Amino acid sequence: MLKTKAFSLLFVVVLLFTTLCASAQGINTDTISTSHSLSLADSSQVMQKVGLSEENLGDFKQGILEKVTELTNHIAVIADKKKDLVLRNEAVTAAKKLFLSDEKIVEISSLNTTVTKKIPVRQYFSRLLNLPYYKVRITFYEIAHVSQLEKAPDGKLYGTAYIFQKFEGYDNENNLVYTDRTIKKVEVVVDQLTKSIGDQTVYIPIIRLGNINVDETKI
Amino acid sequence: MRFIILFILLLGGALNLPLLSQGVNPVEESAFLHRVKSITDFQQAFNYLSTLRHVEVDDSDYLQTEFIVNLVDQEKFGPEENLKSSTLYLETFCDQIIQDYEKRVSPLNHQKYLVEAGFRVKWKGKEDLMQILFSKQVDNFGQSFWVIEGVSADFLDLLPHDTTQFIPPNSPDINFLSFIEKLTVPENSIAFANPDFQYDRLSVFFYAIQQKDLILENALSIVFHCFNVEGWIYQVSEKNKLSDNSGWLINKIEPERSFNQYLPQYSIPLNPLYR
Numbered sequence: 165m166l167k168t169k170a171f172s173l174l175f176v177v178v179l180l181f182t183t184l185c186a187s188a189q190g191i192n193t194d195t196i197s198t199s200h201s202l203s204l205a206d207s208s209q210v211m212q213k214v215g216l217s218e219e220n221l222g223d224f225k226q227g228i229l230e231k232v233t234e235l236t237n238h239i240a241v242i243a244d245k246k247k248d249l250v251l252r253n254e255a256v257t258a259a260k261k262l263f264l265s266d267e268k269i270v271e272i273s274s275l276n277t278t279v280t281k282k283i284p285v286r287q288y289f290s291r292l293l294n295l296p297y298y299k300v301r302i303t304f305y306e307i308a309h310v311s312q313l314e315k316a317p318d319g320k321l322y323g324t325a326y327i328f329q330k331f332e333g334y335d336n337e338n339n340l341v342y343t344d345r346t347i348k349k350v351e352v353v354v355d356q357l358t359k360s361i362g363d364q365t366v367y368i369p370i371i372r373l374g375n376i377n378v379d380e381t382k383i
Numbered sequence: 384m385r386f387i388i389l390f391i392l393l394l395g396g397a398l399n400l401p402l403l404s405q406g407v408n409p410v411e412e413s414a415f416l417h418r419v420k421s422i423t424d425f426q427q428a429f430n431y432l433s434t435l436r437h438v439e440v441d442d443s444d445y446l447q448t449e450f451i452v453n454l455v456d457q458e459k460f461g462p463e464e465n466l467k468s469s470t471l472y473l474e475t476f477c478d479q480i481i482q483d484y485e486k487r488v489s490p491l492n493h494q495k496y497l498v499e500a501g502f503r504v505k506w507k508g509k510e511d512l513m514q515i516l517f518s519k520q521v522d523n524f525g526q527s528f529w530v531i532e533g534v535s536a537d538f539l540d541l542l543p544h545d546t547t548q549f550i551p552p553n554s555p556d557i558n559f560l561s562f563i564e565k566l567t568v569p570e571n572s573i574a575f576a577n578p579d580f581q582y583d584r585l586s587v588f589f590y591a592i593q594q595k596d597l598i599l600e601n602a603l604s605i606v607f608h609c610f611n612v613e614g615w616i617y618q619v620s621e622k623n624k625l626s627d628n629s630g631w632l633i634n635k636i637e638p639e640r641s642f643n644q645y646l647p648q649y650s651i652p653l654n655p656l657y658r
């Protein structure tokens with residue numbers, strides 16, 4: 165009897181502990197907390213006297229991951245109908261600024277057809293803002309994946325960041341009416357600004373996002 | 384005892400609570416985490432530089448045979464436990480790779496693969512399909528870019544040589560009138576070339592693009608043809624599955640052949656006169 169009580173007590177303690185841990189993490193998949201943006205000052209310290217070279221490719225990855233995380237945060241806010249429309253519009257503006265141009269293309273492929281839709285980034289975010297669902301939930305899986313960066317003949321570095329996303333749309337009775345899982349492959353371009361400060365040349369990396377391929381997947 | 388079992392079961396469930404509270408399905412999560420996410424991932428893992436979870440490989444792990452199994456599409460070649468014995472090709476291929484690792488030869492790099500992309504296109508306003516073969520170039524400054532090696536599409540082929548057609552011997556005397564007349568049947572045109580003439584589809588492709596007769600719509604498939612393992616050619620392409628064996632995987636293995644035998648669609652077409 166005593167043993168039973170002891171086990172029950174232990175179980176309750178463990179259950180409470182794990183639940184508290186989950187709460188403490190504060191992770192909500194449809195509104196992932198905003199990442200820390202890499203400020204230009206931080207970047208320039210990293211890049212001082214170095215420039216865009218093979219040796220320091222790793223230094224850019226952190227900046228790219230932060231850009232991509234920023235993008236996913238904006239997507240979560242834009243799609244979240246529970247949030248204030250002003251805030252969601254601000255997220256659209258902020259998201260567009262992450263790109264080389266808001267004319268960059270988002271190519272969307274579906275499992276059911278070989279025909280893809282191509283829309284400019286600005287239109288993509290506008291659509292996200294006006295999705296016909298009462299509530300949406302977006303889950304991002306391991307957004308921290310960036311391919312190898314490679315230098316191109318224009319002197320810029322090119323790479324691809326991967327966003328694995330699950331989308332769920334609910335009606336006003338909280339029924340799941342649409343779901344898809346996509347892999348967003350985001351082109352990343354790292355350019356640099358060269359500034360002379362006294363007798364020193366400082367290279368400031370500029371990380372921008374380019375075209376996006378959105379692949380619907382069975383996963 | 385019952386309470387212990389119940390406790391363990393409930394504890395297992397409780398430990399999953401954070402994940403489930405986020406709406407994340409552990410199966411999906413696992414599939415995403417273990418997926419070979421990019422061709423860079425594949426290359427790193429194939430060259431045994433890091434695992435698919437981006438953990439650097441320790442030399443003590445060297446020659447773990449399971450690593451190659453994770454890079455093969457198991458749906459295509461059979462379940463994991465039977466993978467090596469399921470096909471003769473795969474078994475021999477794996478042995479070859481293990482030997483290569485021992486000698487530290489045959490890493491996969493850009494000089495040892497070609498990429499073939501299948502495109503949906505519009506040819507003179509109509510839907511069609513074509514393939515383009517690319518290779519990666521890296522210059523002396525380490526700058527890299529892709530170039531087109533060849534194209535393949537039925538609509539880029541010239542019509543067969545009609546051997547009954549010719550330009551008459553007296554043509555210069557009469558301002559090539561017969562020649563002009565015969566060209567009113569466009570299909571005849573190739574018949575008037577020097578018999579040594581060999582057309583190439585790539586030139587036709589560039590011309591068609593410049594004339595806006597050909598518009599590329601979107602890529603439907605991407606296949607890496609890899610030639611780094613001596614005696615073998617293998618193909619890598621992206622496969623989306625809800626399992627840990629997903630992403631960029633080997634889906635075809637063949638004994639090595641000459642380029643013209645392996646990818647004959649990109650070889651220079653023979654002059655129809657000599658076929």
